[in-house]
Amino acid sequence: MMDAAISTLGxxxxxxxxxxxxxxxxxxxxxxxxxxxxxxxxxxxVLTTLFLVGLATVISVDVVEGTIASASLFGTIPLExxxxxxxxxxxxxxxxxxxxxxxxxxxxxxxxxxTGNIIPRTLRTGWVDLLASQPVARITLVLGRALGAIxxxxxxxxxxxxxxxxxxxxxxxxxxxxFLLAGLTVLFTFACCYAGMVLVGILTGSSPVSIIAGIxxxxxxxxxxxxxxxxxxxxxxxxxxxxxxASGIAETLYWVLPKTLELTERASQATRLESxxxxxxxxxxxxxxxxxxxxxxxxxxxxx
Amino acid sequence: xxxxxxxxxxxxxxxxxxxxxxxxxxxxxFGSRVDALRNVSLDVGEGEAFGLLGPNxxxxxxxxxxxxxxxxxxxxTTMLLGEPAGSPxxxxxxxxxxxxxxxxDFLTAxxxxxxxxxxxxxxxxxxxxxxxxxxxxxxxxxxxxHRVGGFSKGMQQRLALAQALLPNPQVLFLDExxxxxxxxxxxxxxxxxxxxxxxxxxxFINSHMLGEVExxxxxxxxxxxxxxxxxxxxxxxxxxxxxxxxxxxxxDDAARAALAATGNEHEVLAAPPGRSAWRLSVSDRxxxxxxxxxxxxxxxxxxxxxxxxxxxxxxxxxxxxxxSSEDSEAGLPGGARPDQASNTDPPAPADKPTxxxxxxxxxx
Numbered sequence: 001m002m003d004a005a006i007s008t009l010g011x012x013x014x015x016x017x018x019x020x021x022x023x024x025x026x027x028x029x030x031x032x033x034x035x036x037x038x039x040x041x042x043x044x045x046v047l048t049t050l051f052l053v054g055l056a057t058v059i060s061v062d063v064v065e066g067t068i069a070s071a072s073l074f075g076t077i078p079l080e081x082x083x084x085x086x087x088x089x090x091x092x093x094x095x096x097x098x099x100x101x102x103x104x105x106x107x108x109x110x111x112x113x114x115t116g117n118i119i120p121r122t123l124r125t126g127w128v129d130l131l132a133s134q135p136v137a138r139i140t141l142v143l144g145r146a147l148g149a150i151x152x153x154x155x156x157x158x159x160x161x162x163x164x165x166x167x168x169x170x171x172x173x174x175x176x177x178x179f180l181l182a183g184l185t186v187l188f189t190f191a192c193c194y195a196g197m198v199l200v201g202i203l204t205g206s207s208p209v210s211i212i213a214g215i216x217x218x219x220x221x222x223x224x225x226x227x228x229x230x231x232x233x234x235x236x237x238x239x240x241x242x243x244x245x246a247s248g249i250a251e252t253l254y255w256v257l258p259k260t261l262e263l264t265e266r267a268s269q270a271t272r273l274e275s276x277x278x279x280x281x282x283x284x285x286x287x288x289x290x291x292x293x294x295x296x297x298x299x300x301x302x303x304x
Numbered sequence: 305x306x307x308x309x310x311x312x313x314x315x316x317x318x319x320x321x322x323x324x325x326x327x328x329x330x331x332x333x334f335g336s337r338v339d340a341l342r343n344v345s346l347d348v349g350e351g352e353a354f355g356l357l358g359p360n361x362x363x364x365x366x367x368x369x370x371x372x373x374x375x376x377x378x379x380x381t382t383m384l385l386g387e388p389a390g391s392p393x394x395x396x397x398x399x400x401x402x403x404x405x406x407x408x409d410f411l412t413a414x415x416x417x418x419x420x421x422x423x424x425x426x427x428x429x430x431x432x433x434x435x436x437x438x439x440x441x442x443x444x445x446x447x448x449x450h451r452v453g454g455f456s457k458g459m460q461q462r463l464a465l466a467q468a469l470l471p472n473p474q475v476l477f478l479d480e481x482x483x484x485x486x487x488x489x490x491x492x493x494x495x496x497x498x499x500x501x502x503x504x505x506x507x508f509i510n511s512h513m514l515g516e517v518e519x520x521x522x523x524x525x526x527x528x529x530x531x532x533x534x535x536x537x538x539x540x541x542x543x544x545x546x547x548x549x550x551x552x553x554x555x556d557d558a559a560r561a562a563l564a565a566t567g568n569e570h571e572v573l574a575a576p577p578g579r580s581a582w583r584l585s586v587s588d589r590x591x592x593x594x595x596x597x598x599x600x601x602x603x604x605x606x607x608x609x610x611x612x613x614x615x616x617x618x619x620x621x622x623x624x625x626x627x628s629s630e631d632s633e634a635g636l637p638g639g640a641r642p643d644q645a646s647n648t649d650p651p652a653p654a655d656k657p658t659x660x661x662x663x664x665x666x667x668x
């Protein structure tokens with residue numbers, strides 16, 4: 001009947017998968033618009049622009065016959081790298097690894113912080129009723145908003161990595177494709193942590209709790225890797241079941257949660273154009289998938 | 305006996321059907337159990353204007369939310385336009401104007417409608433045309449590109465109506481559609497709803513504004529503590545036992561003697577000097593004529609006969625009172641005790657000329 005109603009206006013309504021894709025597009029678009037109006041996106045872009053301007057003005061590089069003849073801060077303070085001339089590729093890679101490290105820590109936490117309220121805001125009384133009373137499956141609502149948040153961060157990451165890459169390529173003539181791959185790895189790390197935030201957001205409806213959960217997941221990933229690698233720490237516990245329990249908890253969490261430290265390492269390795277193991281990626285992947293599935297399942301059975 | 309869902313003698317499909325619908329909130333180890341709906345069975349025909357009345361907490365919003373898939377029923381079956389209610393498909397031809405809504409304040413009216421149009425699956429051209437149509441319909445065309453954050457309550461109400469009308473729905477659910485609106489705005493919204501009714505749309509109005517319901521609806525149900533206590537066409541609810549006001553050219557004593565002989569219930573009313581006024585309760589028109597004949601035979605002249613019609617507000621208040629008494633007698637926990645009477649939310653004042661708790665019509 002809806003089809004008939006709309007067709008009187010000369011255009012049939014979408015249905016099936018096409019409808020779902022259109023609804024996802026609408027929700028992603030709305031989330032980006034919301035981020036723009038709530039200054040989230042603007043703040044990310046202002047910060048990124050300041051960083052790019054800094055990168056462009058602070059570092060001056062003179063290239064002579066494929067090597068850096070001199071490097072300086074603000075064109076006046078000379079920089080020596082190990083007292084020797086270094087290749088353009090090495091210099092650019094060092095700068096890009098520094099950017100990746102900054103982004104994988106400060107940038108990722110900032111991204112989790114600014115997107116933490118997207119799901120709780122969807123659950124506001126008076127708004128969730130309106131959305132859920134539309135011919136939209138609830139799974140589409142959750143996925144649309146989650147994809148919207150990832151899209152917001154993707155725009156910021158693309159601007160930062162793309163901008164830095166273009167700037168350094170333009171200044172030095174060396175384009176490092178590994179740096180762009182590192183950007184994707186950072187984005188994947190964010191998506192893993194954000195999926196946990198989505199689940200907590202759906203369960204609690206609280207922005208602060210969601211943000212704490214997202215940052216907590218990221219932080220646990222940082223500390224679990226050393227615990228997994230160096231088992232000596234368990235000697236702090238009495239031998240027997242306390243030690244087994246502590247070790248078991250740490251190992252379980254290590255395998256369940258996203259491996260954020262290893263993912264950061266992989267991003268740096270990608271920037272250095274080293275061969276990288278994809279194990280941290282595929283062992284981290286079940287976490288966001290299970291979190292999103294649980295979030296959709298829980299959201300679908302709630303009364304609003 | 306109730307027919308199975310979707311099977312009607314007339315062959316016409318009901319727009320809305322519920323059968324044995326119950327909803328219980330809580331009841332877990334940490335929460336108290338609240339029976340929001342108990343065995344509710346309702347049918348609303350296509351093109352009908354149906355009013356759902358009840359005090360606060362009666363379960364009205366729960367019922368609407370179950371029909372829209374926002375709340376999951378504990379028991380029972382619900383159908384919306386022939387589809388099981390709750391599925392996205394059942395909501396494709398439905399408009400919903402909730403009582404409480406929070407549109408994003410940074411969007412303009414057109415952007416809000418565009419978002420909902422996209423969720424409905426309308427393409428860009430259809431959305432653009434439909435947005436123009438519905439904004440025109442609710443007289444908001446001039447506010448198309450203004451942000452919702454700056455809208456008054458009345459304007460937000462109109463925007464909500466526009467959003468409900470966007471899919472050109474077959475069924476419109478309206479939760480307190482005129483709440484907080486000034487009298488002129490109410491007239492305007494009522495006009496919009498009437499026009500949609502004339503187009504064959506089904507209206508399901510959930511309201512405290514008894515006057516509005518009285519002016520718009522063909523049929524009402526009164527929900528008290530999750531149960532449907534009264535249901536039927538407005539006219540039949542308002543006149544369960546017809547009552548008449550008689551003015552006789554006689555003394556009270558003479559009139560009393562004549563009326564007593566008829567065996568019908570009667571009660572003396574205040575009357576001008578030399579007249580006698582009575583409230584007479586009879587089961588049908590034949591009985592009324594028999595009483596009038598008897599009065600004439602007694603040599604008393606009849607000066608005036610008026611049918612006294614109880615207003616919807618009277619019916620509403622009486623129904624709630626009866627429900628409380630029944631529950632108290634049955635010892636149900638939900639039965640209001642006399643000391644709780646003040647806790648029962650009174651119905652909002654009817655939006656009609658006062659004093660209008662009793663309306664009269666003169667028999668010709």
